[in-house]
Amino acid sequence: MTQVQALTALALEAAIAAAQAILAVYARPINAVAKGDGSPVTEADQAAEAIILQYLAPSGIPVLAEESVAAGIIPDLGARYFVVDPLDGTKEFIKRNGEFTVNIALVEHGVPVMGVVLAPVSGEAFVGDARGASVCDTASGSVRNTQSITVSNRPALRVVASRSHGHAALAQLCAALDIRSDVSVGSSLKFCLLARGDAELYPRFTPTCDWDTAAGQAVLEAAGGAVLTLDGERLRYGTGRPGFLNPYFVAAANLALAQRAAREMAGILG
Template sequence: MSAFGKQAPTPSPTELAVEAAIAAAEVIRDVYHRPIQVVTKADGSPVTEADAAAEAVIIAHLQASGLPILGEESVAAGIVPVLGERYFVVDPLDGTKEFIKRNGEFTVNIGLVEHGRPVMGVVLAPASGEIFAGDADGAWSGTVVDGAVTGRRAIQVGWLARPRIVASRSHGHAALQRLSRTLDVESDVSVGSSLKFCLLARGDAQLYPRFTPTCEWDTAAGQAVLEAAGGAVVTLDGAPMRYGKGDRDFLNPFFAAAASLELAQKAAAEMRILLA
């Protein structure tokens, strides 16, 4: 309550997510700059103390919205809320393998899903301070300095005569080379975590084909940023990638993310042939 008795305006979901991501990044950087203790989850993937600590910070910030929060570490602990048609999706530390390698290519991801589609996303790279966001008003990027976003600018997908393809640094696939030849790709850029979506969103690459498993918290924020910048994400049947797949442990099918729906659907069709 202000001094004049008026309640402060409620932050938008994007503003809440930006605040939460910045707070989580501080926790992550604290762990990053000291010896990292790694534990292996039941599915074989690594997790560190930074994952759980960052998710706790994010949840504390997002609770002000009153919306359900689907968090990777909460799900791993058996905590799955009733989601409804509108909820946040959180990956507190995407790219844990990159975090452990200390190459800087890891991110905080916070998305908002409505009726099965991601409509808002914030992706923050704690090591560099780069931040990307997208919602109904478009997509933008900036840099977090001393807890505040600076240099904010609008971003959008870009085009080249021959597309650049972006791939996972830790999860490659043999079919990627064949797809690159089929689509006459100029070059490929290898990068970790959801930064792949962000490179497409700001025009540095045009295609991100995913041949290996992901979960909804890995992709929701990045998909929202890319789509707000003019791109598209489709599954191999050419349909938009949907969310709320609790009956399948929130696993995504393989997908193609691209600078346009046409390119995404073309890549998805080729991927389907390559995997047949």
């Protein structure tokens, strides 16, 4: 087992433990408060992050984690670090629609080389690293039924868009690319739908941060997809962007489609 494979196993173990803590909170009334940026946070976010940090600590690798950043705790990251969102889709969590995830990624020299995206309610965990992409069942608390996944290359395009963060430009893009159908889903599950072949395009016209995208990008790229900014460059991390905010981007089932969609999005936004 290579070191990255060992870190993949560690990240999956951490995500499973965090998911159990999240579900314990999900089973009772949820109290949310607003963070400084206005986004909601719950005790589940904080409990899950504490568990993940504990699991990852023995690796000695720095961790960029959402709730720690909100508290002003940002380690010296260097060229290799974990990126963690303990509860991606807090709004979906509060709505109780099940569309929230635990995200853990490993970034090396600005590129996400490993990612785990686990949906606590379904127990589905999507994993991507140098070996490729897979999905497994973790509902029992252990890994079962691991299956390889890969992107779709259907000519009739399907778009996946955010359930909580829609944008008027999406309709223009769908018309320009002759999108035949759409799927709406919350959190980083959007990347995973592309990785599994359930859709071909995920355009993002609204803000995200590193921890929202790194794990999903790793899974999608491992499945054969691509994630580009609107200037046609690969979405990268550790670039010193204020607040760890990402530029607008497009995730797609293949590089050619991502490049075409990026050009269209840039044109629509002017």
